[in-house]
Amino acid sequence: MHGPLRVLGVPGRTLRKAAVAAAFLLSSAFAAVPAAAPAAAAAAPAPASTAITVDGHATGRVFDGVGAISGGGGNSRLLVDYPEPQRSQILDYLFKPGYGASLQTLKIEIGGDTNTTDGAEASYQHTKGTVDCDQGYEWWLAEQAKARNPAIKIYALAWGAPGWVGVNDPANPSPGQPYFWSQDMISYLMGWFGCAAQHHLPIDYVGGWNENGYNAAWYEDFKSALVANGHAGTKVVAADSYDWSLATDMAKDPALNSAIDIVGMHYPCGYLGAMSSCSSTPTAVGLNKPLWASENGSQDATTGAAPVARALNRDYLDAKLTSYINWPVVAAVYPNLQFSSDGLSLAQQPWSGNYSVGKTTWSIAQTTQFTQPGWQYLDSAGGYLGGNRNNGSYVSLKSPNNSDYSSIIETMDATAAQTATFTVTGGLSTGTVHVWATDLNSSDPADYFVHQQDLTPVNGSYSLTLQPGYVYSVTTTTGQGKGTATPPPAAPLSLPYSDTFEKPATTSSPKYFSDMNGAFQTVGCGGGRTGTCLRQMAPASPLRWTSESDNAPYTIMGDGSWVNYTVSADTMFEQPGSTEVLGRVNQQSHNNNGLNAYHLQLSSTGAWQIVKSDLAWNFTTLAAGTVTAPGLNTWHTLALTMQGPTLTAAIDGQTVGSATDYSFTSGMAGLGVTGYQTDQFDNFTLTPGAPGGSxxxxxxxxxxxxxxxxxxxxxxxxxxxxxxxxxxxxxxxxxxxxxxxxxxxxxxxxxxxxxxxxxxxxxxxxxxxxxxxxxxxxxxxxxxxxxxxxxxxxxxxxxxxxxxxxxxxxxxxxxxxxxxxx
Structure with missing residues (x-):
């Protein structure tokens, strides 16, 4: 993903709203966004039939699989806190073969304590030399994926890095600031591989820096380091960016060409569009290396199903791309965040267990449940129905046994029924053909991933009627299936609520807290207090991927419908600075470039203030004062009460001031540190207010x-x-x-x-x-x-x-x- 290019999606639009959707995207996009495909001409009448010859002797590139991304960032955060059996049900719909999306690749973020779209992923090494291989939830997710599908490939990529990386590198153009293209970063990645080994996770693919270009010498050194450290089998993907300039340079530079195994492009079918036309370059194709759509999608879990169906076929037909990686894997994020509906499924209520399986799951399943990495595309059995893009597309692949085959057909833009006539030859099976289909025009889940019929070829031939708006899979394979688990209904997270941070969560993050910057981890308490407390772990501003004007660490949790309540927490300063509790946290702007919320801040000097922030990180002081300086390593209690428009601040049980503001009427809660200090929190409490007064x-x-x-x-x-x-x-x-x-x-x-x-x-x-x-x-x-x-x-x-x-x-x-x- 590209920070400046991320715009708020407009899922669920209909034709009557197409104009506003277009206007919104035009006003929000930047010139660097890959050009979307031009509007298609009026659909041509569907042909009576398209003849498809599936020849086992045909040539084509090797299929590398369909995957999705956990990271870039925080999009899987709430999944780990789901109760059972719902958590396993969601995981099954994502990874279990023959059940749902049956993903073949999982791309995970190498955390850097910095916001990378809808949250921050924790670093395993916040401070140089201090390693903790259990940070974050990406290890957990990768382990769960592997448990369900041992053949799944793991692909790793960094979006940012902790603040110590490259600070003293001689090549650093900004001495004293973190620098990615450094030996520190190579060492950091090698250490991360060590953590992967501790989690028994082989890493199949690794990239450099997400959407930040490339440095040829660094990639050459990185490749050498992989080999020297026993990771020669890990393939390097680059440049994970928006153009094919790396391929041009690889063609001119043998050393660079040798360092890069796979050329990965982001959004080769356009960004936030129909994905009806995809692109590469003759130079890229001529490298004779795998070309991937190493990030694609960024679409709503339901309305994105049709664009994904197009791209899964057209990536290869138009550009010879052999892998499609969807961003993100699941929308397990709070709904106040910008991309909260993007992914294959929605999982936004861990307290109730409610989730929904997006239509995109079944769009992807129509490919993944009928092919495997290592299958071969048959170029002569792929193309556009009737030679017209508007009628739909088809691809065919054969298995390594040179007997089984599958053809995947999409008719997203067709306006009438049409017929495909298949002739099978070249040693491929002429036995029974199984037809599965998903009606993407339907809103009824019963119409998704349906075993429609079996066909018996006659003299190697058979015909199939294709309806508009469908994805079809025609296959000689078996073992496909559709999960039947259903979620409980949605329900609010009721108040009162509290967390003493004593009860271990699945990861080092406390239940329901989602970090937006920095890294909040449960540790042993300081300041003479026994037990477990929450500590902000990043001691310095990280190497950032986003460009928000205020990147202070904070973490949020809860239900956006909360209106009147008090948020309180104990806090302890390890260094001079300020800590805060947040209330009525609602909309966050794109890439954390602002937040509608109230903040009660206390400085180690004793200064306090009630502050309002907005979607551009403008801060308005609503009330302020001074108490006795709390100093360092002692515990104090902050409490912000929101009752209607009245905001009241209390410190150590004493009311110190109040304000009246009408800006925000509801929202979640949170904790924060106004700079990169390693301060602590304990006894987080949410108390409901009076039902009146709102x-x-x-x-x-x-x-x-x-x-x-x-x-x-x-x-x-x-x-x-x-x-x-x-x-x-x-x-x-x-x-x-x-x-x-x-x-x-x-x-x-x-x-x-x-x-x-x-x-x-x-x-x-x-x-x-x-x-x-x-x-x-x-x-x-x-x-x-x-x-x-x-x-x-x-x-x-x-x-x-x-x-x-x-x-x-x-x-x-x-x-x-x-x-x-x-």
Whole structure:
């Protein structure tokens, strides 16, 4: 992934919302993004039939498998904290052969204590020479993948590095700062290989620095170090970036060419698009080395299924790429983060065990359950149906036994049924053919990964009818299957909640805490306290992958629907600086470039302040004062109470100040250190506030600039339309009261007409009656979810026309679904 290129996804869009999706991406993208494929021309009429000859004597490149990425960063964090049996069910859907996605490669991040998209991955060596091979959860995940599929390949890559790496390297262009292309980094990677060995994990592939170019001399030294340290069997992938310039240089430089085993490109089919056209270069192909889409995807677990289906075939057809690696493997992250729906499945509630298997799982399974790394593409049995890209694509591969074969066909853009006629020759099996299919136009999971029929070839030939919007697998193999595990329903994380950090979690991170920068680990307490405490472990600012203006360490946890509560924790300073508790943590901007939250900060000097941060890391001091300096190595208690708009700070049990602010009405909690100090926390406690006192009054601005929620005509009549209108602070029609889940105007409640639960149902005002269709739950991304429908308050088509009546629609986090409560 490329930090500046990561933009908020707009999953779940329909045709009526295509315009706003396009506008959003155009406004958010940067020039360096790989150009998306041009819009396809109108689909040609589907041909009556496409003839496909599957010839065992045909030539083609060797298939290297389909995989996914855990890292870049923090996207798997919540999975490890799931209860059983749900945790194993999710893992089975990802890795177990013949059950779900059946992934063939797992790419994991080599942690560096720094944010790498939606979180920070822990380093195994925060301080030079101090090694802890049990840091983080990537080892655990890789072990779980291997346990389910011993043949799975492990691929490792660094996004960042701890702050000591390369500081004193003679080639460092910024002395005193960490430097990646250094001997320190090579030593750091060799040490990481040692940890992998302790976890009995052979590393099949390794890269350099994610999306940060390449250094030829470094790669040559790195290759030599791998060989010298007994890792000659590990293949080097490079440059894990957005262009093929490395391939050009490899063709000119024999030493560099020898150091790189696989050329890995990111998003060769475009970024956040349909992935209908993919690219490489003649020079890259001419190297006669494997070419990979070493990162692809970045798409919603459901709506990304069709682009992934295209790319799985077209990577090879268009560009001769033999491996597809999806980012990420699972969306096991909190929903306030930017890419919280991307992956193969969603796992965002470890406390309830709820999860969902994304449609992309089955899109991938249509390839992985019918092929294996080492199979060979048959170039003459691949192409576009009827010679037209809009009709769909097909590839065919044969097994090493030169008998079994599989053909994978996608008809994502077809508009009518068509026929494929297969002729099998060249020594391949002419026995029974099994047909499996997934209807990606359907929202019914029963239509995914279905064994449709068996066909018996006649004289080596058979025909198959192909419907639009499907992925088909035609195979002589058996052993495929579809998991049947189902999750429990979603439920909030109830308060009160506490963590003394005494009960061991699965990893060194406490349950439910997700680090955004730095590394928070349970250790023996300092300051004369016995037992276990939470310590921020990174002593210096890391070599960063993101570029946020404030990269202070913090960790978050909990439920975004929490409104009134107190967050408190004991804290101890190991060095001069400040620590903090965070409350009402909601939306985080792209790559941690800001956070909507309240902070209570205490300095080792005794200065305290209640601070509000926003999505650009602007900080506003709401209240401040001074207490007796806590000094170092003594314990003190911070407590921030949020009751309606009133924020109250207490230190060591004494109220020291308060403030009034209407910016954030709900959100999670967290802990932080305002610099890279190794300070400690203990006795984290969340106490619910009073159910009342959450009544705020004012405007409700839309995410669309300059537009507000409005009562048509400022009417108190039942049925008065809830509309969008240009914000006017003097207009009484725009004065709303947020009161315990209800939005009220002139004593009437924002109401879903007829208690409708289908997308597109209009919203008006009605006499407050306590109905679920009048209850709204603020979400961390700024959306308002209807309690009855589970759909979000929505401005149709992201219209900016005054008078547009609002509705409910599938929640997708778009700007037209974001509202700032009064």
């Amino acid at each position: 009544s705020f009054t004012g405007q409700v601005p839309s995410g669309l600039t300059g537009k507000c929620l409005d009562d048509s005509g400022d009417s108190a009549a039942d049925g008065s339309q809830a509309i969008l209108w240009t914000c006017d602070p003097t207009d009484p029609a725009q004065t709303w009261t947020w009161n315990n889940g209800q939005l009220q105007h002139d004593g009437k409640c924002l109401d879903v007409i007829g208690q409708g639960t289908t997308a597109g149902t209009l919203v008006d005002q009605w006499t407050c009656n306590g109905g679920a269709n009048q209850q709204w739950t603020p979400q961390p991304d700024g959306t308002l979810k209807g309690a009855q429908s589970g759909l979000c308050l929505d401005d149709p088509g992201a219209s900016t026309t005054d008078g547009t009546q609002l509705e409910i629609w599938t929640c997708n986090g778009g700007t037209n679904q974001r509202w700032t409560l009064p």
